[in-house]
Amino acid sequence: MTAAAPCVLVIDDEAQIRKFLDIGLRAEGYEVLLAANAAEGLALAATRSPDLVVLDIGLPDREGHEVLAELRQWSQVPVLMLSVRDSETEKVKALDAGANDYVTKPFGIQELMARLRVLLRSRPGEPDAPQxxxxxxxxxxxxxxxxxxxxxxxxxxxxxxxxxxxxxxxxxxxxxxxxxxxxxxxxxxxxxxxxxxxxxxxxxxxxxxxxxxxxxxxxxxxxxxxxxxxx
The missing domain is CATH 1.10.10.10 (Winged helix-like DNA-binding domain superfamily/Winged helix DNA-binding domain)
Incomplete structure (x- = not known):
């Protein structure tokens, strides 16, 4: 029996980014869920239980940091933050708040895919890290x-x-x-x-x-x- 394809939820208000990631992720065999704002994203996260979340920091209805904080109240799903803000302060804030990784826009799809593979290998429910x-x-x-x-x-x-x-x-x-x-x-x-x-x-x-x-x-x-x- 073939294992189900990992499901990735993309929460980003930029239509071009959503389309770019949708095409790239599906080409790699992932199931993809798309949300244009925080409310849609949190609803999909709650109802569809994705294996990984790609979360933009600058959303129209709420800051990505707030979305992450709410998500972490009930889920340990791996989260990769996206942002045009490349300051060290922003990265540390996101990682210390519970994000698993951080990628600055613009980014290369191959680098992003490599980061996602690492996060999926270490998601909750997977075997412990090798000894x-x-x-x-x-x-x-x-x-x-x-x-x-x-x-x-x-x-x-x-x-x-x-x-x-x-x-x-x-x-x-x-x-x-x-x-x-x-x-x-x-x-x-x-x-x-x-x-x-x-x-x-x-x-x-x-x-x-x-x-x-x-x-x-x-x-x-x-x-x-x-x-x-x-x-």
């Missing part, structure tokens, strides 16, 4: 708390390992600085981003990962970090 990563060079075993590079065991500090483990568990998705600081250092350290920069810098040195051309750890400037998998 092991191995791309032939870097191997991370979360169960054993071991990290090897080219077959050599890396000596990571507790904080370096913790950062790497959190990023791996959210592979392909951006994790905000505040989330990392809260999860690893505690709620009183959410503004101590210099701690995080130091740890990530040392982690990159041990991995031999060039920040200008990252293989594993990508910086999202002013927002957070993303573990790159599948290269």
């Amino acid at each position: 092991r990563y191995d791309d032939g060079r870097l191997a991370i075993d979360l169960a054993r708390r071991e990290v090897t590079l080219d077959g050599q065991l890396l000596a990571l500090t507790r904080k370096e390992y913790a950062v790497l483990a959190v990023l791996l568990r959210h592979a392909g998705r951006v994790v905000t600085q505040q989330q990392l600081l809260r999860d690893i250092w505690g709620a009183t350290h959410t503004h101590d981003s210099h701690y995080l920069r130091i740890v990530v810098g040392k982690l990159r040195q041990k991995l031999g990962d060039d920040p200008a051309s990252p293989r594993w750890l990508k910086t999202e400037p002013g927002v957070g970090y993303r573990f790159i998998s599948g290269n």
Whole structure:
């Protein structure tokens, strides 16, 4: 029996964007629901239970941030935010409010599809994130708390390992600085981003990962970090 195609709800007031995404998503085999405003979008989310929501921040009847906040009261469906606003503040606000990813308009359809595939793989109800990563060079075993590079065991500090483990568990998705600081250092350290920069810098040195051309750890400037998998 063939599994049902994932259903993607697009909430965007721009007709051209809705048409562009409708064509692109259907070409990739997705079922698509379209809404031109917040009221339509929330109604479809409640009645059709989509597997993923693409949500524009600038809607005519309500801000996308408000829609996200209401949606998060009763659903953990993955949400990818769209916006012409590319400021770091906007991105952090969306991600900290419960968005799973953020894409700035204009965007390429292939990048968007790649982001959606990552979110669909990690949606609620799916198996837990893998306990092991191995791309032939870097191997991370979360169960054993071991990290090897080219077959050599890396000596990571507790904080370096913790950062790497959190990023791996959210592979392909951006994790905000505040989330990392809260999860690893505690709620009183959410503004101590210099701690995080130091740890990530040392982690990159041990991995031999060039920040200008990252293989594993990508910086999202002013927002957070993303573990790159599948290269």
